[in-house]
Amino acid sequence: MKLRMDYRGANPDALKAMLGLEQFMGKSGIDRKIYEWIKLRASQINGCAYCIDMHSKDLIQMGESMDRIVLLPAWREVPTYSDEERAVLELTEYATKLSEAGIPIEVYERVRKHFDEKQYVDLIMAINVINSWNRISLSMGMFPGCY
Template identity: 55%
Template sequence: MEVRIHHSKANPGVLQTMFKLEGFIKESGLDPVLYEIIKIRASQINGCAYCLDMHTQKMRSLGETDQRIHLISVWRESPIYSDHERVVLELTELVTAISVQGVPDAAYARVREHINEQEYVTLIMAINTINAWNRIAIATGMFPGCV
């Protein structure tokens, strides 16, 4: 396999812009484990092998168990995620597939039971950021170990 385009070489401004988004999220106070959960779930939905490989490794380095990593895609059937994590996973799925049903009022209400307005907007930015990374990686042909 070969990468189609090395985006960071073809247009360095893209990488700089993406790193600014990452910096905003890191400075927001969002829990790093929660951010990795978001990244993994969005990457699963989008089918981004490159990002899945990167973020499952990152979660392990943060001390998360293989069980919590492997069961993210079936979080509804697993009791190992907190209520806070569950609403974030639900929001991640809805925003990632926004064209399917948007974010229904009932889902928004569930999320807001656990998350204030500021965190809600931060989560949307976090979800948007990994979705952008997924699209860059998939469209340029990135795969695990390619860089």
């Protein structure tokens, strides 16, 4: 496999903009592990191997179990995720596949049981950020180990 281009060198301002969004997320107060679950689930949906590899490893470094990481695509069928995590994963799926069904009111209400208005916006921003990273990675032909 070969990387299509070094987008970082080709357009440093684009990278700077994305890193600014990551800085914003770092200051948002969103739980770091929740943010990694969002990143991993959206990356799975988008088929971004580079990001799946990165965020799986990040979760392992945070002490997450391999079982929970491996079972993430089937989170609805296993009891290993909390109600809060389930609400976030469901929101991540709907927001990542927004054109299919939007975000149903039931999903919004399940999320709001665990998160206030500011936190809901933070979750949407987190989902937006990883979807942007996925699109960059896939467009540039990135793959695990390319950097």
